[in-house]
Amino acid sequence: MKVRRLGFGAMRVCGPQIWGWPKDRANALAVLRxxxxxxxxxxxxxxxxxxxVNELQIAEALHPYPKDLVIATKGGLLRPSAPxxxxxxxxxxxxxxxxxSLKRLRVERIDLYQLHAPDPEVPxxxxxxxxxxxQKAGKIRHIGVSNVSVAQLEKARRVASIVSVQNEYNLGNRKFDDxxxxxxxxxxxxxxxxxxGAGAALRPGKVKQVAAKHDATPAQVALAWLLERSPVVLPIPGTASLAHLEENAAAATLRLSSEDLAMLD
Ligand SMILES: NC(=O)c1ccc[n+]([C@@H]2O[C@H](COP(=O)([O-])OP(=O)(O)OC[C@H]3O[C@@H](n4cnc5c(N)ncnc54)[C@H](OP(=O)(O)O)[C@@H]3O)[C@@H](O)[C@H]2O)c1
Structure with a gap:
C-alpha cells in the first residue's frame, strides 16, 4: 500500500480525555473530511x-471510503473508565x-491492524x-505493533510479518531512537x-528560531524535522481544529536545511 508520508491521527476528535463524543460533532466530521x-x-x-467513538466518526465522515484511503486501527486496550x-x-x-472494529468501520478487512501495546500478562x-x-483468515491486510521495545519488536517479527511500529517520538523525546x-x-x-509532543515539542527556543527563519510555525518545524529524521517515518499529528489541520498539512512542503537540522539536533 502506498500512502503519503504525513498521516492524520484521528484520536483528538473524540470527547475530552478521549472519552465519548465531542461537544461539536459536526466539527469532528468536518476535520476528518x-x-x-x-x-x-x-x-x-x-x-x-x-x-x-473514533472508528464510528471515521465511518460517518468518510464511508464509502475513497480507494486510496488507508485506515489503520488498533486493538489490545480496554477503557473501563476515562482515565x-x-x-x-x-x-x-x-x-x-x-x-x-470491522463492523464500526464498515469494512471486511482492516488495512493495518496494530497491537496497541504488549500485555505483560500474556506472552x-x-x-x-x-x-x-x-490475517490468514483474510480479516487483516497488514499487522503493526505499538509501544514496543527492540526486543518486543523482534519477538513479534518471529511470529508475523510486521509492517509498522507506532511509538512515542518527537523533537523533545527520542527515547525510541533504537x-x-x-x-x-x-x-x-x-x-x-x-x-x-501534544504541544510540548513546540516551545523550545531553537524550534521557534528555525520556524521564524522559514516564516513557518513551530508545529510545522516539528513535523518537517520528523519527515527528515528517517525515510521510514510517517508522522500522524492529531487535532480537532481546522486551522491547526491546515497548518500541519502544510508542513509536508517545508524543507529544513542541514544547518536547521544541526541546530535542532
Ligand atoms: N499508540 C499509542 O499509544 C498512541 C498514543 C497517543 C496517540 N496516538 C496516535 O497518535 C496521534 C497523534 O498523537 P496526539 O494527538 O496525542 O499528539 P500530537 O499530534 O503530538 O498533539 C496533538 C495536540 O497538539 C495540538 N496541536 C495540533 N496541531 C497543533 C498546531 N499546529 N499548533 C499547536 N497545537 C497543535 C492539538 O490541539 P488542538 O486540537 O487544539 O489542535 C492536540 O492537543 C493520535 O491522534 C493517535 O492517532 C497513539
Whole structure:
C-alpha cells in the first residue's frame, strides 16, 4: 500500500480525555473530511479512542471510503473508565475486538491492524499469533505493533510479518531512537505518536528560531524535522481544529536545511 508520508491521527476528535463524543460533532466530521481533502490518505485510530467513538466518526465522515484511503486501527486496550487504558492481549479479546472494529468501520478487512501495546500478562507470541491467524483468515491486510521495545519488536517479527511500529517520538523525546533504527534497517514504517509532543515539542527556543527563519510555525518545524529524521517515518499529528489541520498539512512542503537540522539536533 502506498500512502503519503504525513498521516492524520484521528484520536483528538473524540470527547475530552478521549472519552465519548465531542461537544461539536459536526466539527469532528468536518476535520476528518478536510484531512482527506488536504491529501492525508493514512488515518490512525483505535477501538480505545472514545472508546468505539473514533472508528464510528471515521465511518460517518468518510464511508464509502475513497480507494486510496488507508485506515489503520488498533486493538489490545480496554477503557473501563476515562482515565484507564488497560492492556489486554488475550487472543479471544483480540478476535472479538477485531470483529467489532470491522463492523464500526464498515469494512471486511482492516488495512493495518496494530497491537496497541504488549500485555505483560500474556506472552507476546500468543497475542501476535492471534493477529497472524486473523490475517490468514483474510480479516487483516497488514499487522503493526505499538509501544514496543527492540526486543518486543523482534519477538513479534518471529511470529508475523510486521509492517509498522507506532511509538512515542518527537523533537523533545527520542527515547525510541533504537527502535527507529531497527525500522530503518528493516524497512518497517515508524509512526511517531505525540509528533508534536501534544504541544510540548513546540516551545523550545531553537524550534521557534528555525520556524521564524522559514516564516513557518513551530508545529510545522516539528513535523518537517520528523519527515527528515528517517525515510521510514510517517508522522500522524492529531487535532480537532481546522486551522491547526491546515497548518500541519502544510508542513509536508517545508524543507529544513542541514544547518536547521544541526541546530535542532
Ligand atoms: N499508540 C499509542 O499509544 C498512541 C498514543 C497517543 C496517540 N496516538 C496516535 O497518535 C496521534 C497523534 O498523537 P496526539 O494527538 O496525542 O499528539 P500530537 O499530534 O503530538 O498533539 C496533538 C495536540 O497538539 C495540538 N496541536 C495540533 N496541531 C497543533 C498546531 N499546529 N499548533 C499547536 N497545537 C497543535 C492539538 O490541539 P488542538 O486540537 O487544539 O489542535 C492536540 O492537543 C493520535 O491522534 C493517535 O492517532 C497513539
Amino acid at each position: 478536510r484531512a482527506y481533502e488536504l491529501g492525508h490518505n493514512f488515518f490512525d485510530t483505535s477501538d480505545a479512542y472514545g472508546p468505539e 484507564r487504558w488497560d492492556r489486554c492481549g488475550r487472543p479471544d479479546h483480540l478476535r472479538r475486538a477485531l470483529e467489532a 507476546l507470541a500468543d497475542t501476535v499469533g492471534a493477529l497472524a491467524d486473523l 527502535v527507529l533504527e531497527v525500522c530503518r534497517k528493516s524497512r518497517i514504517a515508524f509512526l511517531p505518536w505525540y509528533p508534536l
